[in-house]
Amino acid sequence: MKIKRAGIHLICEFWQIQWINSTKKILKVLKEAAKASDSKVVGESFYEFNPYGFSAIVLLAESHISLHYWPEYNYLAIDIFTCGKTKPYKALEVLKKSFLPKNIQIVEIKRGIK
Amino acid sequence: MKIKRAGIHLICEFWQIQWINSTKKILKVLKEAAKASDSKVVGESFYEFNPYGFSAIVLLAESHISLHYWPEYNYLAIDIFTCGKTKPYKALEVLKKSFLPKNIQIVEIKRGIK
Secondary structure (H helix, E strand, O other): OOOOOOEEEEEEEEEOOOOOOOHHHHHHHHHHHHHHOOOOEEEEEEEEOOOOOEEEEEEEOOEEEEEEEEOOOOEEEEEEEEEOOOOHHHHHHHHHHHHOOOEEEEEEEEEOOO | OOOOOOEEEEEEEEEOOOOOOOHHHHHHHHHHHHHHOOOOEEEEEEEEOOOOOEEEEEEEOOEEEEEEEEOOOOEEEEEEEEEOOOOHHHHHHHHHHHHOOOEEEEEEEEEOOO
């Protein structure tokens, strides 16, 4: 069977973000991002570092969105990996508006190309 | 502050894998992969599709390892994203031995380069 691709994966580097100091708010942002991309959240995981920093993931029926934050560099690593008729760039817009990075780098990777 | 990179992200495409028909076994493989890379599992999520297929993630103190399987293409999308003094290629070896793909594609991305 020939397919064009299975999914789109956006590798996003956010620098100099606006710090969100709340687990609840970060998970809310992730869920809003998933919703904006027309994806369905089916699982979530969050981990907070001491004294600060975090890792957060929402597992989607269409793959995942993850956040890993390094406070020492004010650097947030984001992955938006979605498949089917989803809109990963809509999720990116939500994350941009929420974290307000001063610098960003984005690479789009097509996953599952036969 | 100047840094070389925050982490290594291996984008892995496995094709024609050996099917593992057990949630428990898949999570065990993910945890073995995390351990092999010297990473610490701090969260997990699993989702099974009807009639088959799955998505699975282990959140690590050092980022994450994710699996998304498309049975219709016999295609497994893997992300191994780890930071610090971890060994992501050791995790890849565990996943190769577990899923026995007939074809693979690997791309290494350095994350958080300033």
